[in-house]
Amino acid sequence: MSWFIRKEKGINTPTEMKREAPDGLWYQCPNCKKITPTREHKQNAFTCPHCNYHEKVGSDVYFNLLFDDNEFVELDANLTSGDPLHFVDTKAYPDRIKSTMQKTGLNDAVRTGYGKMNELDLVIACMDFNFIGGSMGSVVGEKIARAISYALEHKVPFLMISKSGGARMMEAGFSLMQMAKTSARLAQLSEAKVPYISLLTDPTTGGVTASYAMLGDFNISEPEALIGFAGPRVIRETIGKDLPKGFQSAEFVLEHGFLDFIVDRKDLKDKLTSLLSMIS
């Protein structure tokens, strides 16, 4: 190794500049550390072919995965957040919203739409975790409520894909009441006997778990998703000891009787199609 001699000392590459593989060609699984070509990872619905680790993905991936040819009509796409409380913590709420919108290209933490899944009509509401932790404020509640109303009106099954840290604190009381609002619409959907499937993905906690996410005719999840009411940190602080391995995982929740089944993301479309076909 003496062909090149480092003349200047102290040359360091910052961590964020260090790449194990050129971006866009390879995917390294954060779980098993094995490398997969990006294309293969994508074809595998962003799950690791080696260890089945499910990468957190957004609404665009789920819509693409489930709607035939990625064709769907988006509902209420332009709904954005108000600032009813003039909320300021370390940052003013409207500024936080604005910068998050710019960063993510999303208008809020849920997108809703209808289209066909293997030729079956379906309304989907899918949350985006990278929009303020997938937190539920007025926009999330309202869009989900309207999507349910659409499903109710057209008698089309409703699929909710949850991924959220819970209610959005910056809308305080308004956020809390979104739990009530969505549950009200789901009660109506249930009375009309329109199927509701709730898919809980990693992570689903707080007010989302305590409202629409747990109210499915079928509650299903992806492998190893974190699902709970209180977050692990809060529980650890309450009981003052470490939590057992696998506590609040999808498998744990299934074992305790609150999920119908766990499905690999790459099998999701087929399994949902079978399920809906059997009850239609």
Next chain:
Amino acid sequence: MRTYLDFEKPMAELERKLEEMKTLAKENNVDFSDAISLLEGNITNLRKEIFENLTRWQRVQLSRHPDRPYTLDYIELICDEFIELHGDRQVRDDPAIIGGLANVGGQSFMLIGQQKGRNTKQRQHRNFGMPNPEGYRKALRLMKLAEKFNKPIVTLIDTPGAFPGMEAEERGQGEAIARNLKEMFMLKVPVICIVIGEGASGGALGIAIGDRVLMLENTWYSVISPENCSAILWRSWDFKEQAAEAMKITAKDMKKNKLIDGIISEPLGGAHLDHNWMAEELKRVILENIKELAAIGDQDRIDQRIDKFCAMGVVVE
């Protein structure tokens, strides 16, 4: 021995003097009535002054005042009869939620309320008013029972939150609360929900879907406690006052934002100063609302309940 909150301290000194004067007058058989009434006037004025300018955090403190009336105190004071009903029929009875059939002045209804403890032993027994899933399931069982026998439902909310413990998670805390929200919307009988102390998040909402949602004057109701909000957003416990201000969690705020239907007055200085007065007022409000709601048809009442909650929220189209 009365407990004084930090902002009540100026009153404590005057009240101590008043007591001294009264004792002195009695012991020495001297007439101090002029001085006593002057002092009483001063105390009232001071109390008025303090209570007209309460901060939101001070209201939170009042809502947690150790002498504040709890569900069982109201049951004792307003019910001519009360038959407590226990258990969720699945796991166990949750002492953090009390439920039973109440008879108040000839009107019978199902009364369900969260219960805190007065001393260490009771607090442990009641789990500090933090229900487990079986508490919410008991509440729902009793609500369905009320519906079956066509009796109105009154719920009293006073909780620092649903219990965040391991067993609560195992038994589906989230599912229990979610189910209550959904089922309460479809109840065919009048439902009146009253925040009598703390209304923390889903733990409160789990018994608070009603035709009338009311708050006592010195209570709070929001998505998270000011302390926890401070811990998460400011990453420190020290911003609870700011968090309480920012979240606008008082009865007045919630009414202004159309998130509750009304406010029930408390005696000057707070409910803890006069349990009897407060109970009488609560009784009057409950009976009045039952009467009003009974006049509405069942389906209309359900529709109105749903419409009311569905109108909550602020979005930009």
